[in-house]
Amino acid sequence: MRNEEAIVEIQHVSKRFGKVLALDDVSLEMRPGRIIGLLGANGSGKSTLLRHIIGLYLADRGRCITFGCEAGQLGPAELGRIGYVHQEGELLDWMNVKQLIRYVRAHYPSWNGSLEETYRRDFEVSLKARVGSLSPGQRQKLSILLAIGFEPELLILDEPVSALDPIARAQFLNLLLEIIQDQGRTIIISSHILSDVEKIIDHVLIMKAGRLIRDCGFDDLREGYYRVQLRSLNGSLPEQLPFDRIVDCRRGEKQALLVLQNADREIIAATAESIRCQAEVDLLPLEDLYRITMKEEAK
C-alpha cells in the first residue's frame, strides 16, 4: 500500500557494490514539511540512500518512490522539484559563477532572484570567479545556492556544511529555517556536525552499516534518554544505584553521572530522594544520543 502523503517512500531497499552491502533492507517514509537529519558513520550508507532517492542509484532489491514515481523513472517534472547538494560539490568547473548560475537557472520555470542576491551578499559569493578555482567552502556555498535558487519542494543536502566556517554554518542553518517556513517544503540533511544539525531537525534517521537503525521524531529520541547528575547529600553514594535502564554510568564516591533510558523525571527525582541525593536532570545533546544509539546497536 502506498502512502499518498509521503514524498519519499523506500521499501525494503538493498544495494550492493561488489562485496560491500551499502544498503541492507532499508524501509522508510518521508513526509512533507520536515527537516530530517540523516546521521551515521562514514560508509554507513547515507549518501547511497540519498542517491537512491534522486534515481542516481538503482536498488538491487526493493523500491524507492519519490514524488509518487519510481526513482529510476524520475523525469524533468519530478526532478525539477528536487534540489541536491552533493558532498563533493562537483560542478561545471570551467564556467565562471555567473555563467553557471545562468545555466542552472535556465532549466527551471522560476528562480528566486532576490533570494539569490541576498544569498550571494551574505555568503560572499563572487560572480566573476571561475568555478574550478573556488575554495571548497566557496564551492559548497555555490552548490547550495544552485540547489535552493529554484525553491525546490525537496532539498537534499549531503554534507553541505563540512567545508564552511562556523559563521557561514550558522548563517546557513538560519537560511534552512527560513526555507522551511514555506509550508510543504522538506529538507533532508546529512551531516557529521551534529551540534549544528540538532538546532534545526525535527526528525532523525540513523544508519549503521547500511541498515536504518532509528527512524523517529527528534523529540521522541531526545526524550527517550535523560542525563542525571547525582550528588550525595549525606556521605557516599550507595554501591548499587536504584535506577532502571542505566545506559551509561560514571561515578565517584559522592557524585555520579548517569544516562537513563525511557525514564520519568518524577520517578528519577523520587528515586534520588530515596537514597538522599540531589538529582539534576537534563536532555542529552544529539552527539551523545547518537553515540548511545550506536553503542546500543553494537550490543
Place this chain on the structure above:
Amino acid sequence: MSALTVNLRLFYQRRGLWFWYFLIVTAGFGLTAEAWADPRAGKGLFTGWLIISLIVGMIVAGLYKDVLSKPFAFCLPGHRRTGGAIVWGAAGVVNLLGGLVFWRYPDLSEKYRCLVYFSGVGAGLICYGLGMWFTFRFVNHAALVGFLPLVIIGMTLLDLQIAIERVIVEYPLFPILAGGVVWAVGWRRLGRRTLSRTNCNAVTMGLGDVFNPKRMKKYSQLHCERQLRRSRAEGGQWLEAFFLRRMEAGCALSSGRYLWGVLYITFWNLNRGWGALATIFIMSLGLSYLPVRNYIVFMMFLFPTMGVTFATDSNLLLPGGRREQYFSTLLVVGVVTVLIVFLLGMLTTLTILLQPYMPDIPIKDESFKFLALDFRYIAVPLIVIPAIISLSIYTRNNHFLVMLMPIGLMMFLIIRPQWLVRRLEPAPIVLTIIALWAVFVLVARYHYQRRWLGQSLRT
C-alpha cells in the same frame, strides 16, 4: 618503510606510466638489438638512447614533482634528500645501461671504446637533465612529448643524429664533462630548500597523468583560468546567449530544455578546443607529404572525441532523468561525429584543391610529394568514434583504456598501412559502421537504464 621505498613504489603504482614503460622497453630493446646485430657507424642508431634518456628523465622527475606537489610531502622528514637519490639514481642506472650501445661502436681501440662509452653516458645525462628541466619548468611537460616525433623526423631529415654520434665518438671529453656538470647542477637543484615550497600544491601534468581524468581536468581548469586572466572576458558569450535563448524558448521542465542545455555544454567544450583544432588542421597539411597521411590525420581528429564530457557525469542535479540523459548522450555523440566528419571532409577537399599547387619537398635524395587525402577514410572516425565512446561509457571514462584503443589502432595502421585499404569495400565498411553504432546505442541504453549514474562515491 623508508621514504626511499615509498617513492620507489610509485613507479609501479602509477598505472598511467605502464604505457610509457612499454614504449621505452620496446624502443630500447629494438635499438640495442639493432646496434648489436649491425653496429655500423654513421647510421645515428647509437643516439636513439638519448631520446629514451630524455623521456625517462621526464618520467622520474615528473613523479618526484608529483610527490612534492602533495602538501603532506612538505613535512616529510628527509624527503629533500630522497629526491636527488631517486632522480639521479635512475639517471645513473638508465644511462650506464643505455651507454652500453656505444660499446659496440665499430673500429675503436679498447681504451678509446671505454672513453666513448662514458661519453655516451655523459650525453645521456645531458638529455636526462634536459627532461628533468622540462618537467620542473613547464606545468604540462607531458605535452612536450607530443613534439618528439617532429623532433625525431626533423633530426633524421637533417642528419643531426649522425652529427651527435660523431661528437660523442670523436670528442668524448666534451659530453663527459658536460654530463658531469649537468649531474652536479641537477643534484644541487633537487636539494634546494625552495623546491618543496614552490611545488607544494602545484598543478602538474606528468606523462602518467595523460590517462588521469581528474588531473586532466585540473590542468584544463588552470589553463582556462590563465586564458581568462589574459583575455579578461567571460568566454563563450555568443554560445551562452544562443543556447540559453533556445532553452528558455522551450517548455520549462521538459526533455527539450534539458537537451538544449546539454548541447550548450558540449559546444562550450568544443569551443575551448578551437585552438587545438586549428593546430591539427595546419599540421594535417604538413602531414599530407607523408605516406601514412590518411591514418595519422584522421586519427588525430579522434583524440578530441575522447575529451568529450557528458554533462550527465557531473553531480550537479539538473531536471533531466535517466531517459533524458540517455538521449542527450546519443545527441552529443551524434553532434560530435557530424562535426568531425564535416571537418575531415573540409580538410580532404582542401588537400584535393591544393594538390596541384603544392610544391614537392626535396630532402636528401628523396622528394616528398603533397598528396590529397582520400575521402574513403571518413569511414575511420565513423568506426572508431562509437567504439571509443562505448568503451568510455562502459568503463566509466577510464582514460587509460579509452586512449590505448586509438593509439594502438593508429600504431597498427602506421605499421600495416595496407591492412585497412584492402578492406575498404563499401559493404563490409557500412556493416561495421552500423554494427558499432548499434553497440554504442545498446551500451548507452544499458548504462542509463541499469547502472548507477553521477560520480561514484567509491572512485
